Amino acid sequence: MIELRDVYKIYGEGLESEVRALDGVSLDIEKGEFVAVVGQSGSGKSTMMNVLGCLDIPTRGTYRLDGVDVRELSDKELSRIRNKQIGFIFQQYNLIQNLTVLENVELPLIYQGIDPIDRRELAIQALTRVGLADRAQHKPTQMSGGQQQRVAIARAISTHPPIIMADEPTGALDSRTGHEVLGFLQQLNKEGSTVILITHDNGIAATARRIVRIADGKIIEDHPQEVNWY
Template sequence: MTPDAVVSLEAVSKTYATGAAEVHALRGVTLRIDRGEYVAVIGPSGSGKSTLMNILGCLDVATSGRYKLNGVDVEDLSETELAAVRNTHIGFVFQQFNLLPTLSAWRNVELPLVYAGVGRAERRERAQQALGRVGLAERVDHRPSELSGGQQQRVAIARALVTDPALILADEPTGNLDSRSSEDVMALLDELHASGRTIVLITHDLEVAAAAGRSVTVRDGELVGAAAPLVGFRA
């Protein structure tokens, strides 16, 4: 893998045992995502895209094949090392925001830095900078309940940015938002991509996927489209 490849999957398969049966969630997936790319992964429910997301995010490991993230072969890592990779190399943006309701916006954003052992003063400075980057400089002390859905997702994006990760992994980031907030969040992802961020967007929505520079389609555990969404695809 060259230094420009952030994601490199080589013949990755994932099999789950369910009683006496086996479920082949992924079948020999090979995929490369270079630094600065914006890639959408699309597919219907049960296609394997969630399993692919979990492997990309180091939330699960492949049954076979190789996965290198930013040059690191994750197969060789211990659970502790995998946790460190998740915390520093990947910025997660989830559909549900996953903000702690008792903490202010900046306290939510600083959490990855807490786990990384960064000092308190630096944590606050970096968290506030990240919130400023997503347009929430005036909301750093607000709790999630005091923010709109779109603003909460912006806090989640700031949290994803605060460690300066190699990869931003966004899983249905507009799934819980109204159309205006969805447009705002997608515009922010566009800005981040324009600034050089590598983004992988997991979605079933073709309109959302269209924002990416490239898309791959997952069906029955296999990649069946690596350049653009399949015509006629429906979630």
């Protein structure tokens, strides 16, 4: 599903202050995998997510998503991929505070042009999956951090994307709620979603089926592992 070949992401290329956020990275991720990309601050893991999520394009090298070379796509085509093929979950939830929970979950469906009746039904289905259908008319400010992250998960899965990308999804949560979020990601993976988890925490990374460790923009470790699922 995902193929990176000798990928570089360079800021200030050719300058004395040049930064190689990704430095010759090659990586394959198969459909249905649960992969944790783990590294400390400044390691390149966030840049990796931005490239994998088509939020940014490589400076050099090749990124193929389902066989398509991402660097050859227009901004409109990249936007379509982000909307239809990838569900994003972020540490700070990225919910719009003046919209209801239901309206937040409906947003990616609006961008897809789905009619109001169908998108409302899909949004309710997604909220039901995360146990928040009864909070559909609440605002994010009326909810706990864990509930807001579940709303963000509902928004990510409302379009049924084949890939889920979670960037430090438990970083703003307490331990118990964080474990619930990780368990939900594992359930999505069991149901066939490809899950890519970005984290600095080795304990969080250990919940994935495969760990890719990154440092100084390079992959320094890549191995599968056995885990006890929730």
